[in-house]
Amino acid sequence: xxxxxxxxxxxxxxxxxxxxxxxxYTTIAADALARAxxxxxxxxxxxxxxxxxxxxxxEAAAKAGVDDLQAYLDSMAEVWKRTWRELGISFDxxxxxxxxxxxxxxxxxxxxxxxxxxxNKATYEREYCVGCEExxxxxxxxxxxxxxxxxxxxxxxxxxxxxxxxxxxxxxLLDLYRDKPEFVQPQSxxxxxxxxxxxxxxxxxxxxxxxxxxxxxxxxxxxxxxxxVWFDALINYMTAVGYGTDDEMFRKWWPASLxxxxxxxxxxxxxxxxxxxxxxxxSDGLLQAEDGSALLPERVYAHGFFTxxxxxxxxxxxxxxxxxxxxxxxxxxxxxxFLLREIPFGEDxxxxxxxxxxxxxxxxxxxxxxxxxxxIAMSAKYFDGKVPQTDVEAAGEGMDDTVWDGAEGLAxxxxxAEKHIEAARLDLLLDQVWNxxxxxxxxxxxxxxxxxxxxxxxxxxxxxAIVLYALLEACRQYAWMVEPIMPxxxxxxxxxxxxxxDVEKAKGIEELKKWGGxxxxxxLHPGEVLFPRLIS
RNA sequence: CGCGGGAUAGAGCAGUUGGCAGCUCGCCAGGCCCAUAACCUGGAGGUCGCCGGUUCGAGUCCGGCUCCCGCAACCA
Numbered sequence: 147x148x149x150x151x152x153x154x155x156x157x158x159x160x161x162x163x164x165x166x167x168x169x170x171y172t173t174i175a176a177d178a179l180a181r182a183x184x185x186x187x188x189x190x191x192x193x194x195x196x197x198x199x200x201x202x203x204x205e206a207a208a209k210a211g212v213d214d215l216q217a218y219l220d221s222m223a224e225v226w227k228r229t230w231r232e233l234g235i236s237f238d239x240x241x242x243x244x245x246x247x248x249x250x251x252x253x254x255x256x257x258x259x260x261x262x263x264x265x266n267k268a269t270y271e272r273e274y275c276v277g278c279e280e281x282x283x284x285x286x287x288x289x290x291x292x293x294x295x296x297x298x299x300x301x302x303x304x305x306x307x308x309x310x311x312x313x314x315x316x317x318x319l320l321d322l323y324r325d326k327p328e329f330v331q332p333q334s335x336x337x338x339x340x341x342x343x344x345x346x347x348x349x350x351x352x353x354x355x356x357x358x359x360x361x362x363x364x365x366x367x368x369x370x371x372x373x374x375v376w377f378d379a380l381i382n383y384m385t386a387v388g389y390g391t392d393d394e395m396f397r398k399w400w401p402a403s404l405x406x407x408x409x410x411x412x413x414x415x416x417x418x419x420x421x422x423x424x425x426x427x428x429s430d431g432l433l434q435a436e437d438g439s440a441l442l443p444e445r446v447y448a449h450g451f452f453t454x455x456x457x458x459x460x461x462x463x464x465x466x467x468x469x470x471x472x473x474x475x476x477x478x479x480x481x482x483x484f485l486l487r488e489i490p491f492g493e494d495x496x497x498x499x500x501x502x503x504x505x506x507x508x509x510x511x512x513x514x515x516x517x518x519x520x521x522i523a524m525s526a527k528y529f530d531g532k533v534p535q536t537d538v539e540a541a542g543e544g545m546d547d548t549v550w551d552g553a554e555g556l557a558x559x560x561x562x563a564e565k566h567i568e569a570a571r572l573d574l575l576l577d578q579v580w581n582x583x584x585x586x587x588x589x590x591x592x593x594x595x596x597x598x599x600x601x602x603x604x605x606x607x608x609x610x611a612i613v614l615y616a617l618l619e620a621c622r623q624y625a626w627m628v629e630p631i632m633p634x635x636x637x638x639x640x641x642x643x644x645x646x647x648d649v650e651k652a653k654g655i656e657e658l659k660k661w662g663g664x665x666x667x668x669x670l671h672p673g674e675v676l677f678p679r680l681i682s
Numbered sequence: 683c684g685c686g687g688g689a690u691a692g693a694g695c696a697g698u699u700g701g702c703a704g705c706u707c708g709c710c711a712g713g714c715c716c717a718u719a720a721c722c723u724g725g726a727g728g729u730c731g732c733c734g735g736u737u738c739g740a741g742u743c744c745g746g747c748u749c750c751c752g753c754a755a756c757c758a
Contacts (some may be wrong), residue, residue, distance in 0.1 A: 168758040311744035461756045512720055520717035591721055600716040675718055
């Protein structure tokens with residue numbers, strides 16, 4: 147990953163409905179990764195947005211009884227934006243594919259692909275599946291029906307369309323997967339993509355007649371045709387950072403460091419999208435690296451889907467969870483923690499409020515919250531409300547006859563954390579912080595038992611000062627380890643430790659990682675319980 | 683031969699490069715009392731779906747088999 151910048155994206159969402167917990171999952175994951183990079187003072191650009199050129203939106207507007215499509219799109223885009231804001235999503239940009247900047251970039255991109263000779267006009271008669279929004283070849287069909295949407299009649303479409311000659315890039319794509327295996331993440335998806343490209347990746351229609359498609363971006367130079375959804379949608383990742391409108395900005399941010407997507411759209415992102423860029427780059431120097439090769443996104447990471455209490459998310463079953471409702475019922479940091487901790491990133495998982503409440507009580511309340519609470523309470527009680535005066539270096543040593551590895555153990559935790567962030571495995575990061583040997587939260591709770599500061603104080607106040615300092619300092623470091631996932635909780639801990647989160651953050655991660663960030667004598671602010679028991 | 687996911691302790695799940703089977707919850711017995719009835723220790727509980735193979739060694743790799751889940755529409 148490019149250390150100088152981090153450009154992360156979520157898919158752009160259809161606005162035919164409000165967000166549910168699934169789209170929130172993608173967005174929260176992206177947010178946590180964005181925050182992790184910002185905390186490391188890596189210039190970060192976090193993009194999300196809405197896909198507004200889809201036929202589906204038209205249908206949704208009609209269903210909602212709204213005549214004015216643009217008004218419908220505006221109001222729905224606002225719903226999405228507001229939801230993300232309320233969930234504390236720290237997006238830097240929100241792109242709508244009906245925006246002027248997007249249209250201009252798409253136009254430029256189209257012309258580049260055209261110039262490269264990869265767009266041709268042809269009359270085809272093909273089966274079009276409205277569900278997939280794509281044409282089906284005979285080999286795609288099962289009993290003459292779309293295998294994904296067997297109950298939806300295929301439309302026989304015979305018209306003159308523009309085609310993108312994706313097949314010209316088959317070999318280059320296969321080379322890409324071979325030379326840069328990290329391009330497709332997680333690993334388990336690589337074979338899937340490779341075999342898809344080898345067997346099923348073909349030229350595809352990228353426009354429809356305007357008279358049949360009443361929304362979408364007109365084909366440059368041919369108003370009788372409009373670009374259809376996927377071809378225009380993918381380009382949002384470029385137009386948001388200035389492609390077609392601001393070359394300087396584009397050079398700063400492109401290529402994307404990470405496209406976060408659901409597993410359903412991995413083919414578009416790992417095959418079609420790089421092929422499109424390879425083509426456009428041949429005719430547009432802005433898309434070329436210094437060696438002339440196409441500037442492709444660095445990685446595409448597909449996360450899994452989850453069920454709700456073992457059942458597929460389905461609006462007809464009424465189990466589509468509204469993330470805003472969750473945020474009302476639970477502290478939202480807890481929901482973020484749950485989603486990112488519970489499901490191994492990249493795998494499918496299950497979402498249940500029962501599990502959420504279990505994790506909340508156990509991981510957050512009993513382990514993290516209780517540790518912070520007891521350690522600060524003891525320090526305040528025995529040391530006049532302050533961080534105990536002691537030899538900071540000595541307090542960083544591992545302690546004999548205990549499991550505690552001290553500063554060294556925490557440093558180990560940090561280096562693991564960096565690896566997990568790089569790999570987008572925040573679930574593993576959290577697991578380490580909670581459950582590893584040496585300096586985890588569990589180890590810290592054990593240290594309290596093994597040293598018993600609440601007794602030790604009477605016999606040996608100096609030793610007690612060392613133990614409590616070590617624990618307070620560990621809490622400070624835990625706060626920064628979990629900050630990308632639980633920003634509010636982290637700030638709360640830092641404040642209770644008598645520090646200002648903003649001032650601390652400005653020091654940079656290397657400083658925050660160092661043992662001894664907590665200055666002896668600092669006034670503690672024993673505060674609110676971090677994770678109050680839930681009333682069910 | 684449609685595609686994909688899965689089968690590991692009572693429940694829910696981890697197990698990146700093959701090296702004594704782990705985590706959370708629950709259960710039993712103890713300890714502690716600083717703390718959110720929280721924390722700590724010990725324990726019961728597994729033929730890692732089945733059969734074969736590779737290997738000094740397989741939950742992990744290879745082959746075969748059985749069973750389960752998702753794949754109309756809404757839908758990451």
